[in-house]
Amino acid sequence: MNGEVRDLREVIREEMLMRDKIAGILKDGPRTVPEIAQALGHPSWEVMYWVMGMRKYGYVSETGDVTEEGYHRYRVVAREGN
Amino acid sequence: MNYDVLVVGSGIGGMESSLKLGDMGYKVLLVEKEPSVGGKMILLSKVFPTLDCASCISTPKMAATWHHPNVDVMIYSEVEKIKRNREGGFKVRVRRKPTFVKQALCTGCRQCETACNVAVPDQYNFGLVARRAAHIAFPQAVPKKAVIERKGSSPCLFACPAGVKAHGYVALARAGKFDEAFNLVLEDTPLVGSLGRACFALCEAECARGVLEGPVSIRRIKRFIADRYYRLHPEPDHKAPEDLNGKKVAIVGSGPAGLTAAFHLARKGYKVKIFEAAAKPGGMLRLGIPAYRIPRDVVDRDIKNVTALGVEIETGVRVENIQDLKNQGFEAVFIAAGCQGAAKLGVPGEDLAGVFYGVDFLRKMNLGEAVSLGQRVAVIGGGNVAMDTARSALRLGAREVRVYCLEKEGELFASPGEVEAARREGVKIHHARGVRLIKGEHGSVTGLVTVAVKSVFDENGRFNPVYIDGTEEETAADSVIVSIGQRAVLNFTGGLEELTGANGRLAVDPDTLATPVPGVFAGGDVVTGPSLIVKAGGQGRRAAFFIDRYLRGEALEGAGFDYRLPVVDKEEVMARQQSYKTLVPVEKKEILKERPDDFTEVEIPLTEEEARYSAGRCLDCGVCSQCLQCVAACPAKAVDMEMKEETVEAEVSSVIVSTGFRLFPADAKPQYGYGKFRNVITGMEMDRLLAPTRPYNTILRPGDGKVPESVAFILCTGSRDQTVNNRLCSRICCMYSLKHNQLIMGALPLADVTVYYIDIRAFSKGYEEFYRQAKGMGANFVKGRVAKVEEKENGNLILHYEDIDNGGKLSRAEHDLVVLSVGLLPNTEYMNLFDGEELEPDEFFYVKEADEDLNPGKTGIDGVFVAGTASGAKDIPDSILHAGAAAAQAAAHVERMRRGQ
Numbered sequence: 015m016n017g018e019v020r021d022l023r024e025v026i027r028e029e030m031l032m033r034d035k036i037a038g039i040l041k042d043g044p045r046t047v048p049e050i051a052q053a054l055g056h057p058s059w060e061v062m063y064w065v066m067g068m069r070k071y072g073y074v075s076e077t078g079d080v081t082e083e084g085y086h087r088y089r090v091v092a093r094e095g096n
Numbered sequence: 097m098n099y100d101v102l103v104v105g106s107g108i109g110g111m112e113s114s115l116k117l118g119d120m121g122y123k124v125l126l127v128e129k130e131p132s133v134g135g136k137m138i139l140l141s142k143v144f145p146t147l148d149c150a151s152c153i154s155t156p157k158m159a160a161t162w163h164h165p166n167v168d169v170m171i172y173s174e175v176e177k178i179k180r181n182r183e184g185g186f187k188v189r190v191r192r193k194p195t196f197v198k199q200a201l202c203t204g205c206r207q208c209e210t211a212c213n214v215a216v217p218d219q220y221n222f223g224l225v226a227r228r229a230a231h232i233a234f235p236q237a238v239p240k241k242a243v244i245e246r247k248g249s250s251p252c253l254f255a256c257p258a259g260v261k262a263h264g265y266v267a268l269a270r271a272g273k274f275d276e277a278f279n280l281v282l283e284d285t286p287l288v289g290s291l292g293r294a295c296f297a298l299c300e301a302e303c304a305r306g307v308l309e310g311p312v313s314i315r316r317i318k319r320f321i322a323d324r325y326y327r328l329h330p331e332p333d334h335k336a337p338e339d340l341n342g343k344k345v346a347i348v349g350s351g352p353a354g355l356t357a358a359f360h361l362a363r364k365g366y367k368v369k370i371f372e373a374a375a376k377p378g379g380m381l382r383l384g385i386p387a388y389r390i391p392r393d394v395v396d397r398d399i400k401n402v403t404a405l406g407v408e409i410e411t412g413v414r415v416e417n418i419q420d421l422k423n424q425g426f427e428a429v430f431i432a433a434g435c436q437g438a439a440k441l442g443v444p445g446e447d448l449a450g451v452f453y454g455v456d457f458l459r460k461m462n463l464g465e466a467v468s469l470g471q472r473v474a475v476i477g478g479g480n481v482a483m484d485t486a487r488s489a490l491r492l493g494a495r496e497v498r499v500y501c502l503e504k505e506g507e508l509f510a511s512p513g514e515v516e517a518a519r520r521e522g523v524k525i526h527h528a529r530g531v532r533l534i535k536g537e538h539g540s541v542t543g544l545v546t547v548a549v550k551s552v553f554d555e556n557g558r559f560n561p562v563y564i565d566g567t568e569e570e571t572a573a574d575s576v577i578v579s580i581g582q583r584a585v586l587n588f589t590g591g592l593e594e595l596t597g598a599n600g601r602l603a604v605d606p607d608t609l610a611t612p613v614p615g616v617f618a619g620g621d622v623v624t625g626p627s628l629i630v631k632a633g634g635q636g637r638r639a640a641f642f643i644d645r646y647l648r649g650e651a652l653e654g655a656g657f658d659y660r661l662p663v664v665d666k667e668e669v670m671a672r673q674q675s676y677k678t679l680v681p682v683e684k685k686e687i688l689k690e691r692p693d694d695f696t697e698v699e700i701p702l703t704e705e706e707a708r709y710s711a712g713r714c715l716d717c718g719v720c721s722q723c724l725q726c727v728a729a730c731p732a733k734a735v736d737m738e739m740k741e742e743t744v745e746a747e748v749s750s751v752i753v754s755t756g757f758r759l760f761p762a763d764a765k766p767q768y769g770y771g772k773f774r775n776v777i778t779g780m781e782m783d784r785l786l787a788p789t790r791p792y793n794t795i796l797r798p799g800d801g802k803v804p805e806s807v808a809f810i811l812c813t814g815s816r817d818q819t820v821n822n823r824l825c826s827r828i829c830c831m832y833s834l835k836h837n838q839l840i841m842g843a844l845p846l847a848d849v850t851v852y853y854i855d856i857r858a859f860s861k862g863y864e865e866f867y868r869q870a871k872g873m874g875a876n877f878v879k880g881r882v883a884k885v886e887e888k889e890n891g892n893l894i895l896h897y898e899d900i901d902n903g904g905k906l907s908r909a910e911h912d913l914v915v916l917s918v919g920l921l922p923n924t925e926y927m928n929l930f931d932g933e934e935l936e937p938d939e940f941f942y943v944k945e946a947d948e949d950l951n952p953g954k955t956g957i958d959g960v961f962v963a964g965t966a967s968g969a970k971d972i973p974d975s976i977l978h979a980g981a982a983a984a985q986a987a988a989h990v991e992r993m994r995r996g997q
Contacts, residue, residue, distance in 0.1 A: 019771075058801070059774040070226070070227075071228075086794070
C-alpha cells in the first residue's frame, strides 16, 4: 500500500525532523494520518510513527471523532510545561 | 557480598522465586538486565482466562520484590559469570550498566524524556511507537527511574579536540532547537562563528554517514546555528558571573587558545586579562585567516562571547617577561602566543626586497597595512597558509599567482577544498617543484629558479627533500611569498629558560599544560607548533580546567579532564539498520570567480531547510546525542553523564535461572508478510494495542491509523511448524488469541474477528469455558492453515487458506488487520552464564530439568535450578507454580549446605 519499505529505525529517527512540518499542517485544522501523509508526501505508515510519537510526547492528540472511513483526526495541543 | 540465592531474571518466575525465598528468610540477589523488574507479563493487556488486568496483578509483585527486605535487586545489570567456589557455592560477577541517572535522586517525572531529542524504537512497545534515548521503560516500571541509552561516544563528538558536542548540536538542529544548539556549542567554545567557517571538521572525517553518501555537514550546520543566533543576538545574552572568586589570571595572546581559556576561566569566576601584542584581538582568527574565510564581524562577535564575561583584552602590548605578570598580582599565567615567526627558505636571494613570509604578509594585510606585491606573485609552500596567501594575493590585485610546492598532486598538506578553490580562482599550482634561488636586480625580486623534486622525505621519514639536477626552470616574479611554516617566537620568557623546550617551543606537561614554572601554563601553537583552530581552542579549554584546579589547590595529575565514553563502533552503528534511504548531502556552494577583487565571504551558508535536512542525515551513532537537554530539564539534578559501569562480585549458595523465553520472530515466516505489510502484527503487538498503556490510545492499524473492522488471527505462527524447526506447541497462543478476540470485540463492537487455527488447545482450568465465551461473543473460527498473505493497495490483506471444515478447499478472505499468534522460543542466554560447568540444554534448547516430573526445577548442576519458561513454554499460572518449586529446591539446597551435606 505504501511503496518503499524503509527501515523502521530510520523512519522513527525522522520524527524530530518531521514534527514541525506536521504541526504546521495541523495548524489549518485536525487531519487524519492519511491526510497528513498526503500533505507531506510520505507513506501513511511512516506518518503513523511520527504522529504517534508526537502523541506520546504531548504535541498532538486525537479530537475524539472518527471519520466515516474509520480514521481518527489529530490536532495540535499545548504541551505541558512548554 | 554474600547471598543465599542468586536469581537471574525478574519476570514473573524470577519475582515469584525471589519473593518466596525472601519470605522464608533467605537472602536473595535478583539481577535484571532491563531497567525495571516485571519481564514480559507487565507488558500484557490482560491475562487469560480470567481477563484480569496484567498490570494490576504484576505491579504488586514488582513492588513487593523491589521493597522486600531480603531481596536485593540489581536492575540494568547483567550476570557475566558464575563459577563454583571452594565452599561448594558460587562466585558471581555482575556488570552494572550505567543508567546515567542517579537513581536515588530521580523522581520519575519524565522531564528528561520529554526534553530528549533522539527518537528510537520503543522495545517495550515492540517497535509500534518511538521512545527517547532518555526514557523510563514503561509507565508501571519498578523502579520508576529514568535511564539514558548511551552506546558510546559518537565518532564526531569523540574526534573533536575542542570537546564540542557535535552530535548534540546536530540533534538539536534537526529538531529545530537552534538556540539550544548554539548554547550547547558555547558550553565548550566561544568561537562558534569562526569554527562554523574555518574548522577543518575532524568530526566529519569520522562521521559514520561517510560510508554511505558522505558525512553529515556538521561544520556548515554549526555555521547556520551561529549565523542565525548572531543575527538575532548582536550582543551576547550571558554576563559575567556575579560571584567572582577574587583571583586574577593573565593570558598572553588572544588567539583561539587564549580566548577559549579566558572564556572558561571567566565563567568559573576568575578575573581574566588578555595581553595581545597586535593592534586588534583574535590572533590567527583575525590576522592569519583572510576575511573571505572568516569575516571580521564574525570574529568580533565571537570575541564578544568572551568579553561579555568581563574578560579584559589589552591590545598593542607585548609581554616581555612572565615574571612581571606575577608581580602584577596574576596568580596564574596562560601563554598562548601562537607561532608568529616564519620559517625561512634558506636559499640565495631570500633577503631581496619583495620577499615576504606568509604569516607576516597575512598579518599586515589583515591589519590593513599596505603590501605591494606587483603583478606576478610566486608563493612557496603547500599548506593552508600558502593557499590563503595565494588567494589573498589575487584579491590584492596580482594578475598571476603561482604556487610552488614540494609535494605531488593530491599530497598537499592544504585541505583539498582549499586547493580546489584556489585553482578555481586562478591560482596555478606547480607540484613537486623546489626553489633553488630567488633572483633579483637592484635589490628587488625579479624571479625565481625552481627545480624538480625527486623525494621529500628520507628513508627514516624525515623531511629531507632531494632535487633532480638539470631540471631547473626560471620564472619571472615581482614578489615571492614564502609560506613553508611557522615557528614560535619566545621573546617573553626572560629569565625563565626552563620554559623553552628542545623544539624551540614551550615545554609543558601534555596532560595538564603546566610548564615547569609553578603557576605558568601554556598551550596552542606555541606548544604544539602550527595546528588547527579547533586544536588550539581545545588546548585553551584544557588549560582553563587545570589552571582552575591549580588555583584551588587541587592536584593536577589524574584529574580526569574531558571524560568521554569509548567511541562507538561504526560497524555496529551501520548494522542497526537493514537498509538506508539515500540522503545526498547538500552540496557545498561557494562564490568562486576567477581573479576575485574583494574579500567577500565565499561560502554560501545553508538555509534553515538545508540545515535541518542535513542534521536529519545523522545516524545517532551513540544513541544519546549529549545535547544535554535532559541535564537542563531535570529538576532533581539527577542526570550524571559521567556515570561509569561497575562490576559487582558476590558469593551465593544457590542459583535460580529465570531468564524466560524469546518470541518467535514473525518475519521468519515471510509468506505472512510481517515487516513488509504494516497491517500484519504479532500477538504481542496486539497485546500492546489493547493494554492500558497502549501506544495509540486505541486499537488502530499501524499502516495508516484506521480503526480495524475485520481482524484475523493466524494461530501457530512459528510453533508446531517443522519448516521453522520448531515442532513444539507454544501452549499459550490459542489462549492469548482468545483473550484478544474478546477484548477486541469489547473495544470495537462492530469489528469482525476470525481465528484461523489447526486445533484449539484449551487444556487448563477454565480454558474450555474461555474458548466457548469467545465463540459466544461472535468470534468466527476457521479450521485451516493460512498459506500466504497478500496486501492490497488500501492496506487490506488477503489470506489464502485451506478451509478444512468445508472440504479442504482453498479459499481467500479479506481482513484489514492480521495478527500472527507467534509461539515461544528458548532464550539461550543462560548458556553463557557458567564458567567451568555446563548448564545442559534439552533437545529444544530450553534449560534441561534432570527430572521434570519428580524433581521440577533441578538442573544438571548441583545447586542450580530453573524457574518458569526458561525450562519450556508455560502459561503464567504454570510459570508461577514452577518458580515456587524452584524456590523450594533452592531453599532445600541452601539448608543442605548449611548442614554441611
